[in-house]
Amino acid sequence: MADDWKAIARATHAGSESGAVTFPQSVQMLMGGGFDGYMVDLRRSTRTYYLPSGEAVEFSSPPTAKPVGAKFEAETIRQAIKEAQELKPGYTYQGFCDKIAAAGCAGYLVALLGKRVMYFGRTGETHTESFPGTQPPAGQNEAVVRQFFQLLNAEDLEGLRALLAEDAAWLPQARDMPGAGEYRGRNVVVDDFLKPIRGLFARGSPSNRILSMVSNDALVLVETHGTGKLADGRPYDNRYAWAFEIRDGKVAVIREYLDSYYIIRLFGKP
Numbered sequence: 290m291a292d293d294w295k296a297i298a299r300a301t302h303a304g305s306e307s308g309a310v311t312f313p314q315s316v317q318m319l320m321g322g323g324f325d326g327y328m329v330d331l332r333r334s335t336r337t338y339y340l341p342s343g344e345a346v347e348f349s350s351p352p353t354a355k356p357v358g359a360k361f362e363a364e365t366i367r368q369a370i371k372e373a374q375e376l377k378p379g380y381t382y383q384g385f386c387d388k389i390a391a392a393g394c395a396g397y398l399v400a401l402l403g404k405r406v407m408y409f410g411r412t413g414e415t416h417t418e419s420f421p422g423t424q425p426p427a428g429q430n431e432a433v434v435r436q437f438f439q440l441l442n443a444e445d446l447e448g449l450r451a452l453l454a455e456d457a458a459w460l461p462q463a464r465d466m467p468g469a470g471e472y473r474g475r476n477v478v479v480d481d482f483l484k485p486i487r488g489l490f491a492r493g494s495p496s497n498r499i500l501s502m503v504s505n506d507a508l509v510l511v512e513t514h515g516t517g518k519l520a521d522g523r524p525y526d527n528r529y530a531w532a533f534e535i536r537d538g539k540v541a542v543i544r545e546y547l548d549s550y551y552i553i554r555l556f557g558k559p
Contacts, residue, residue: 295346297322298338302348305382312373316420320401330396331386332357351383353390361410363542365392367508370408370418415456417536419507430535431502434509437533437540442496444487450479454539463549467556489556491518495525507541509533515547519555527551 301318304310310318319327319338327338329350337347369388372380389397389408397408404420433452440448453475459482460471467489472482494517501512511531519525527548534542 294322294324294340294344298324298327298346299348302336302338302350306350308382311376313421316399316401324401326399326401328396328398329386331390332395350386354387355391357390357395357411358393359411361393361412361414361416363414363416365389366394366408366416367418374421414458416534417507417541429538430507430509430533431504433535433538433540434502434511434531434533435499438497438499438511438513442493444493446479446483446487449483450475452540453478454536454541457539457541457543459543459545461545461547463547463552465558466549466552468552469549489520490525491520491522494518495527497529507535509535523555525555 297318301310301315305312305315323340325339325341327336329336331353334350334352335347336350337345339345366389369385369392373382373385393410393412393414394408395411397406399406406418406420408416408418437449437452440452455475456473457475457478458471458473459478461469463469468482468486472478495515496517497513497515499511499513503510509532511529511533513529513531515525515527515529517525530546532542532544532546533540
């Protein structure tokens, strides 16, 4: 293949930067050239293309308008990706990079073999998007979430551990209440979060009943009604909203919303 692979990489890089080549077109070109994938580093303003042999070629890119933000804002990044996929009027690749960098994205890895893109932040937080048209059926991701609540209600913590991605994150969205904080890594989620929280309740409580569920690709939104008893016998009755991100049949991210004032009335401030 001599240096032909470098020419392919150079063409896709130039085309992406100028807007002459769309993402699906660059993917087709790179897969035809035998590439594994490529990585965009927004801090160094570089793009590196990789072959399975370990060979790689790096190109410089224009720097982003501002340095990479400290906070990883997954929703802003997700919206920027959607605008890019829809080629929203006024879209440019440079504008896309500026937007995700400001939202804390330090770079992204395009995995051609896995047909997905992983966006990562300075904090190590990630957001993964499947290539358009390769996502599992919505019902498949919803089934994962239904299984999650079945295991949670059954207090099957080892079953939950197996259902969580290794780098899973449980992110309660309320503050200044018992259990507030961020829990990253499935063992941390189970051992440092779920076990202590379940200890506040009577056995089998709280039980979450699913009220509604909608999904959009890897994102599944759920409303539940949690009822039961506390360890001291007092009744428990709360409403929840959940945002799940599913990756490869595993729960990757959980954002939990609930009536935090009710929790503080029951347990007091931490």
